Amino acid sequence: MNEPKAMKATTYREAVKEAIREAMHRDQRVFLMGEDVGHYGGCYAVSKGLLAEFGPERIRDTPLSESGFVGAGIGAALGGMRPIVEVMTVNFSLLALDQIVNTAATLLHMSGGQFNVPLVIRMATGAGKQLAAQHAHSFEGWYAHIPGLRVLSPATLEDARGMLWTALEDPDPVLIFENNTLYNMEGMLAADAGPVDIEKARVRRPGRDITLITYSASLFKCLDAAEVLAGEGIEAEVIDLRSLRPLDDAAYLASIARTHRVLIVDEGWRSGSLAAEISARIMERAFYDLDLPVERLCSAEVPIPYARHMEEAALPGVGSIVATIRRMMSHG
Amino acid sequence: MTTPDKEHAIRQLRQMLLIRRFEEKSAELYSAMKIRGFLHLYIGEEAVAVGVLSVLTAKDAVVATYREHGQALARGMSAGSIMAEMYGKKEGCCLGRGGSMHLFDAATRFYGGNAIVGGGLPLAVGLALADSMQGRSQVTCCFFGDGAVAEGNFHESMNLAALWKLPVLFVCENNLYAMGTALRYTQASQDIAAKAAAYDMAAAAVDGMDVMAVEEAAGKAVAHVRQGSGPYLLECRTYRFRPHSMFDTELYRTKAEVDEWKKRDPIEILADRLVAAGLFIGGERRDLEQEVATEIEAAVAFAEAGTWEPIEDLTRFVTSEGREA
Numbered sequence: 001m002n003e004p005k006a007m008k009a010t011t012y013r014e015a016v017k018e019a020i021r022e023a024m025h026r027d028q029r030v031f032l033m034g035e036d037v038g039h040y041g042g043c044y045a046v047s048k049g050l051l052a053e054f055g056p057e058r059i060r061d062t063p064l065s066e067s068g069f070v071g072a073g074i075g076a077a078l079g080g081m082r083p084i085v086e087v088m089t090v091n092f093s094l095l096a097l098d099q100i101v102n103t104a105a106t107l108l109h110m111s112g113g114q115f116n117v118p119l120v121i122r123m124a125t126g127a128g129k130q131l132a133a134q135h136a137h138s139f140e141g142w143y144a145h146i147p148g149l150r151v152l153s154p155a156t157l158e159d160a161r162g163m164l165w166t167a168l169e170d171p172d173p174v175l176i177f178e179n180n181t182l183y184n185m186e187g188m189l190a191a192d193a194g195p196v197d198i199e200k201a202r203v204r205r206p207g208r209d210i211t212l213i214t215y216s217a218s219l220f221k222c223l224d225a226a227e228v229l230a231g232e233g234i235e236a237e238v239i240d241l242r243s244l245r246p247l248d249d250a251a252y253l254a255s256i257a258r259t260h261r262v263l264i265v266d267e268g269w270r271s272g273s274l275a276a277e278i279s280a281r282i283m284e285r286a287f288y289d290l291d292l293p294v295e296r297l298c299s300a301e302v303p304i305p306y307a308r309h310m311e312e313a314a315l316p317g318v319g320s321i322v323a324t325i326r327r328m329m330s331h332g
Numbered sequence: 333m334t335t336p337d338k339e340h341a342i343r344q345l346r347q348m349l350l351i352r353r354f355e356e357k358s359a360e361l362y363s364a365m366k367i368r369g370f371l372h373l374y375i376g377e378e379a380v381a382v383g384v385l386s387v388l389t390a391k392d393a394v395v396a397t398y399r400e401h402g403q404a405l406a407r408g409m410s411a412g413s414i415m416a417e418m419y420g421k422k423e424g425c426c427l428g429r430g431g432s433m434h435l436f437d438a439a440t441r442f443y444g445g446n447a448i449v450g451g452g453l454p455l456a457v458g459l460a461l462a463d464s465m466q467g468r469s470q471v472t473c474c475f476f477g478d479g480a481v482a483e484g485n486f487h488e489s490m491n492l493a494a495l496w497k498l499p500v501l502f503v504c505e506n507n508l509y510a511m512g513t514a515l516r517y518t519q520a521s522q523d524i525a526a527k528a529a530a531y532d533m534a535a536a537a538v539d540g541m542d543v544m545a546v547e548e549a550a551g552k553a554v555a556h557v558r559q560g561s562g563p564y565l566l567e568c569r570t571y572r573f574r575p576h577s578m579f580d581t582e583l584y585r586t587k588a589e590v591d592e593w594k595k596r597d598p599i600e601i602l603a604d605r606l607v608a609a610g611l612f613i614g615g616e617r618r619d620l621e622q623e624v625a626t627e628i629e630a631a632v633a634f635a636e637a638g639t640w641e642p643i644e645d646l647t648r649f650v651t652s653e654g655r656e657a
Contacts, residue, residue, distance in 0.1 A: 031465070057465060063495065068454050068488025075458015075472075078443065079393075081465060083458075102448045103455065111436035112426035113649040115443065147650045171652035 006191040013183040015157045015193075016046050016122075019164035020084065022194075024054050027082055030168060033060035033069055034086030043088045044124055044183050070096035070121065074104050074173075077119040082168050087123040090139050090177065104173040105148030116171045120164065126179040126217055126267055127315055133303035136311075138267040140177045140216070141274035144245040150174040151245040152198055155182065155219040157189045159242060162196030170198070177244075179217040201242055201251035207235035210261040210325055213252050213278060215241040218265045218316060225321035234329055244274060252278070253286050260291040261328055265316050270298035292331050297324055336544060338611045341602060342620070344386065344543050348378040348599045349624045351402045354411055355574075357628050358401070358418065358432075362578050366635075367418045369431045374402035376541075376573030379598035380505050381406040383546025384473065384566070387554045390440070393472040395456040398433035398447035403475055407440045411627055412634035421638030428641055429649070449510075450483030452476060453502070457489045460498035460563075471557050473501045479510030481524055493563040494531040500563040501553055505540065507572045512584040525567040533563055540570030541596045544605070571596075 010018075023030045032047060038061040041048030051059040062069040066087060073085035087093045093100070100121070108116045127136035144151045150170060154160045160178070167174040204219060205226050212222045219240045226236040237255050241247065256262050262282060266275035275296040282294050297316040305311055355373045362371050374381070381402035388394070396403040404414055409425060417424025418432050425437050426445075434445035443459065446452035456474035463470045480486050481504065493500045504524050508515050515522050528535030534556055538549035546568055553564040571593040575582050582590075606612030 029466075063488070063491055065484075065488035065492060067485055068457065068492050071451070071454020071485065071489070072458035072461055072492055075455040075460070076462040076465075077458070078455070079459045079462020079466075081462045098448055098451060099454060103446070103451060107436075107444075108652065109649045110426060110430045110434045110445070111438075111649075112424070112429045113653075114426070114436050114438045116652050150651070 007188040008191050009186065010157060010189045011183070012157060012160045012178075012185040013044065013046055015160035015189060016164070016178060017048070017050070019161050020047065020050065021053070023084070023165055023168055024050070024058060026165070027168070029080065029082040030084065031058040031060060031081065032084045032086060033062050033073065035062055035064055035088050037061060037086050042086070044180065046183070047086070066092050066095035067099050071099040071103065073119050073121070074099060074107070074117055077117045078115055083119055084164070084168070085119065085121045087121060089135050089180070090123050090125040091134050091137055093121075093123050093139070100143070100149070100173070100175075101146055105146050108172065109148065117173050118168070118171050119173045120167045120176060121173070122176045122178060124180040125177040126181060127299070127304045127311055128181040128217065130306055130308055130311055132306040136304040138299070140244050141266070141268040143175050144274055146245075148172065149245060150198070151243070152176045153215040153242060153244055154178065155216050155240055155242070157185070157187045158193060159196060161189060161193045163198050165195040166198045174198070177216065181217050198243055199248065201248035202240045203237060203251070203255065204240045205236070205238040207237035207259070209235045209259055210237070210263060210328065211252060211255040211259045212236050212238045212263050212265060212321070213241065214238065214265040215244060216267065218267050221316060221318050221321060222265055224318045225325065228318065228322050229325055234325065236325060247278065247281070249281055249285070253282070256282060256286045257289050260289055262290070262294050263321070263324055263328065264294065264296045265321060266296065266298050267315060268298060269301050270296060271301060273298055292328060295324060295328060297321060335609050336605060336611065338606070341544075341606055341611070342616070344382050345599065345602050345606070346620050346624065347382045347406050348543065348602070349620060350411065350627065351378045351381070351405050352599060353624050353628055354405060354631070355401055357632065359574070359578070361632070367432065368420070369433070370398070371418070371432050371578050372399040372576065373572070373574040374399055376593065376598070377505055377507060377570045378402055379543035379546050380503070380540045380568040380570055381475070383543040384503050384550040384568075386547045387551045388471065388473055391470045393441040393443060393459045393470065395443045395452040395459070395472065395474040396445060397449070397452060397476055398445070399477070400435055400445055400475070401432070404435045404437070404442060407437075407442050409435065409437050409440055409442060411631035413437075415631040415635040416638045419635040419638060420640070421635055422641040423634065423638040450476065450480040450485035453480065453485050453489035456500050457492045457498060460493065460500045461496065464496070464498055469499070469558060471499045471501055471554055473503060475503045475505060477510065478504060478506040478508065478515050478524060481527065482510065482518055490528065490531045490533060490565070494533045497560070497562040499557045499560070501550070501557050502563060502565045503550075504565065504567045505570055506567055507570050509572070509576070509584065511576050512580060514584065525565060528565040533565055534561070535565040535567070537567040537569060540568030541598045541601060543598055543602050
């Protein structure tokens with residue numbers, strides 16, 4: 001019998017920081033750059049303490065020039081470095097959209113395979129902290145639309161700790177979206193936790209009755225909903241996508257083949273969302289496995305409002321997930 | 333101006349002639365529908381690419397714009413690989429994936445071929461950052477037009493490069509028009525070199541029609557950059573003799589203005605100077621023209637003989653080989 005694994009209490013924030021620290025130690029080409037990552041310690045305190053440990057060359061404060069420093073990250077990657085670029089929030093990444101989409105995602109193809117861009121961009125995403133309409137959106141689905149990018153969404157402590165190194169080993173640009181409501185999440189993590197795969201979705205809770213497909217912070221809402229429903233005899237299977245591009249189609253299709261029902265929970269807006277894409281793939285490839293139509297729970301199609309009750313109403317929540325599943329299950 | 337070194341000057345004249353005749357041929361092939369997409373000719377601006385690239389070494393990097401045939405040729409990319417690229421052939425420098433606006437070449441550290449105005453500047457900053465962090469004494473030379481100066485990327489990149497004292501040589505090719513809108517309609521201050529002062533960056537402006545003047549100014553600039561004194565902005569005042577692209581009817585400038593600038597043709601300025609110095613005699617010009625014509629003929633033949641990449645390869649290079657798109 002194996003020894004029980006040594007575990008330690010940590011937070012999502014600490015897990016990301018440990019991942020950065022490990023990468024900095026493992027590879028001298030790795031450096032972190034972004035707004036307030038150094039002297040301030042990171043907008044979400046992820047990089048607090050790293051400046052003292054690694055110095056200002058490798059924990060590099062940038063001016064408020066998202067396009068400039070994301071582009072510089074692309075250039076540095078071409079020049080043989082392994083940059084981790086932190087963009088403060090997903091909304092600010094729109095200022096660098098040109099560099100991400102027109103340059104990082106296209107260079108390899110445009111150059112006929114000559115120039116790949118081994119760049120990692122991390123950013124905070126998501127609503128839930130009353131940050132209103134310019135700091136709280138979920139544009140992961142937009143980025144997942146772009147060929148040439150890999151888009152990751154770590155929800156768990158293991159993934160927060162483990163995805164970064166694997167992403168840094170990828171030869172192409174990788175975007176990592178960290179939901180801002182997760183940074184304070186506490187939990188136990190294996191003391192020897194390390195790199196994880198960035199290819200596969202995971203079943204986070206098995207169940208026979210309905211498949212819940214989700215990612216990021218919505219994972220925990222889905223798990224809570226599944227717990228509530230278990231008390232009513234409904235067993236929901238919860239799938240954490242982890243990678244939004246490419247999508248691990250096989251994982252959710254296999255689940256649907258068992259449950260015959262599916263609800264997609266996506267904090268993006270419904271129209272043209274990642275949920276829409278997944279729904280289309282299910283129609284194309286699992287239509288005859290379904291007992292009833294695919295359903296989606298997405299954010300209301302409004303800019304995220306400030307007032308707490310309004311923000312909550314705009315997002316998928318445990319209550320709406322439970323209610324939707326009850327209704328779906330009542331169709332037999 | 334000092335007397336030119338004959339061998340060096342003739343090499344530069346040959347490069348400028350190669351660019352000029354290559355592009356004249358390209359325009360012809362565009363009309364013959366052999367080349368498609370956008371085609372932006374550099375004719376008139378040859379002294380900038382040739383003068384600046386004369387002072388770089390093979391280890392340095394070059395970032396250019398969508399009007400980059402001149403830089404690519406002056407950097408040493410073969411006329412055949414560029415022509416084949418514009419034909420869309422597999423033998424092109426980018427397998428036909430990029431076309432005229434996106435020439436890339438790892439062997440000569442030529443990083444495009446960037447067709448978002450100003451988009452190449454952050455890239456150059458990053459390449460220089462990598463050199464700086466890895467202790468390499470290489471220079472990244474970034475070409476851009478006067479239009480790019482209005483972009484945020486220009487100001488963000490100037491600031492980043494100066495802030496981090498990076499080895500970037502910024503070369504603004506000021507041809508007075510951002511596509512078809514004169515600088516006076518788009519810039520509050522039209523003195524581009526002066527903008528460097530806001531970033532505490534060294535700068536100079538030079539006559540971009542005179543290759544010897546460009547080389548001398550670029551030599552000083554690159555020496556400044558190479559010795560670790562930080563980036564440098566070199567504004568080359570030049571003029572595009574041809575329309576912006578093959579679709580431009582040139583409503584925004586007069587024929588008289590174009591003719592006035594053509595009197596300052598960079599090729600003739602250098603040729604005249606060689607003749608005046610008694611260094612260029614009799615049939616040498618004709619021989620040079622013949623050599624260049626032969627090279628271009630070979631390039632066209634190479635492109636004509638090229639093959640099409642198989643359709644099955646369409647999704648190659650979206651991600652690195654072995655990865656799912």
